Amino acid sequence: RKEVEQDPGPFNVPEGATVAFNCTYSNSASQSFFWYRQDCRKEPKLLMSVYSSGNEDGRFTAQLNRASQYISLLIRDSKLSDSATYLCVVNGRGNNNDMRFGAGTRLTVKP
Amino acid sequence: IAGITQAPTSQILAAGRRMTLRCTQDMRHNAMYWYRQDLGLGLRLIHYSNTAGTTGKGEVPDGYSVSRANTDDFPLTLASAVPSQTSVYFCASSETLTKNIQYFGAGTRLSVL
Numbered sequence: 001r002k003e004v005e006q007d008p009g010p011f012n013v014p015e016g017a018t019v020a021f022n023c024t025y026s027n028s029a030s031q032s033f034f035w036y037r038q039d040c041r042k043e044p045k046l047l048m049s050v051y052s053s054g055n056e057d058g059r060f061t062a063q064l065n066r067a068s069q070y071i072s073l074l075i076r077d078s079k080l081s082d083s084a085t086y087l088c089v090v091n092g093r094g095n096n097n098d099m100r101f102g103a104g105t106r107l108t109v110k111p
Numbered sequence: 112i113a114g115i116t117q118a119p120t121s122q123i124l125a126a127g128r129r130m131t132l133r134c135t136q137d138m139r140h141n142a143m144y145w146y147r148q149d150l151g152l153g154l155r156l157i158h159y160s161n162t163a164g165t166t167g168k169g170e171v172p173d174g175y176s177v178s179r180a181n182t183d184d185f186p187l188t189l190a191s192a193v194p195s196q197t198s199v200y201f202c203a204s205s206e207t208l209t210k211n212i213q214y215f216g217a218g219t220r221l222s223v224l
Contacts, residue, residue: 004153032211043201043215044154087153091211097144097167099213101153 003027006088006102014110017078021105023088024070032091033064035073037084038104044087047073078109114138115216117202123222124192132187132219134202142205143185144169144213145177147198154201160185161208192223 006023013019025033033050048055050062050071061074071090075082088102118133136143141162146154146169156169160179174196176188185204189196202216 002153034211043217045215046212049211097156097159097161097169097208099154099156101146101155103151103153 002103003092003100004088004090004102006086007105009104010106010108012108012110013078015078015080017109018074018076019078019107020075021073021086021088021107022070023072023090023102024068025088025090025100026069027090027092027100028069030069030090030092033062033071034089034091035060035062035071036087036089036101038087039084044101047086075107078107080109080111083107083109115202115204115214117200117216117219119219120217121220121222123224124189126193126223127191130189130192130221132189132200132202132221134185134187134216135183136185136202136204136214137183138204138214139182140204140206140214141182142208143179144203144205145175145185145187146201146203147171147196148201148218149198157187157200159208192221194223197221197223
């Protein structure tokens with residue numbers, strides 16, 4: 001079993017749709033959680049950190065469920081510019097030499 | 112513009128050849144990392160460095176070596192390239208080992224034939 005698993009995708013949605021991605025992780029000791037965005041043939045960029053109480057940044061909402069060991073990302077009112085691959089990242093030991101990346105979920109937003 | 116610069120952007124390499132991928136950052140970050148990204152797999156850490164003069168092994172270190180002579184540079188060397196090292200390589204940095212936000216370079220696409 002992979003340490004970090006994501007919805008396989010791809011997700012193809014119309015503009016304005018709401019879409020949600022889930023990610024499960026296997027290490028119950030994991031301490032930090034993130035969503036990164038990666039555009040085609042580009043480098044990953046931090047989208048948002050995920051806090052225990054859940055957090056929101058504009059149209060993006062991230063949730064953490066420690067008991068079930070999953071995190072989620074909700075995108076409301078999807079824009080064409082949201083088309084990208086979304087990477088779930090889990091930090092196993094609280095420092096950056098143990099960051100575990102999911103394989104990514106590809107999202108395409110269509111007009 | 113501040114950030115991370117990787118070179119080359121892409122490279123085709125014959126198996127058995129030696130290759131060094133360059134990475135330079137101008138953000139004065141203490142920690143730096145090398146990852147490889149393969150289709151269907153997440154980014155995997157190859158080596159990292161907490162600060163100049165120190166390095167450590169990540170998840171997939173075999174066949175790779177690194178050095179950190181100063182804060183800004185973190186080269187990755189393939190001593191004798193093999194086809195399984197065909198991948199996209201990303202260098203990243205963070206302020207410290209525990210400040211979790213990592214900033215990535217644009218990547219190097221390497222093909223070993």
